Amino acid sequence: LExxxxxxxxxxxxxxxxxxxxxxxxxxxxxxxxxxxxxxSHASFAEIDPTQYDGLIIPGGRAPEYIRM
Structure with a gap:
């Protein structure tokens, strides 16, 4: 965004x-x-259609662990 x-x-x-x-x-x-x-956040994971996006960024830190859980 920035x-x-x-x-x-x-x-x-x-x-x-x-x-x-x-x-x-x-x-x-x-x-x-x-x-x-x-x-x-703008949307929940359930609302996302991956075919509508060019890429995915998962930030580091604890975010990947949080998403997995």
Missing amino acids: EGFEVTIASPSVKKLQTVSHDFVEGMETYVEKPAYGLD
Whole structure:
């Protein structure tokens, strides 16, 4: 969306999705997870017809696990 592409954000149900950012904190060797921005999904998975799309992007992080479950 930020780059001007026409997209459909889908999730198991239509809802607000909360993103997070991973950042390093001084003195720690591992990153911490911080709340980032929220975005609204446009459609539920059940509403999606894959033949109407040119591609699929599944973001990293916990999204693939969430989708599988």
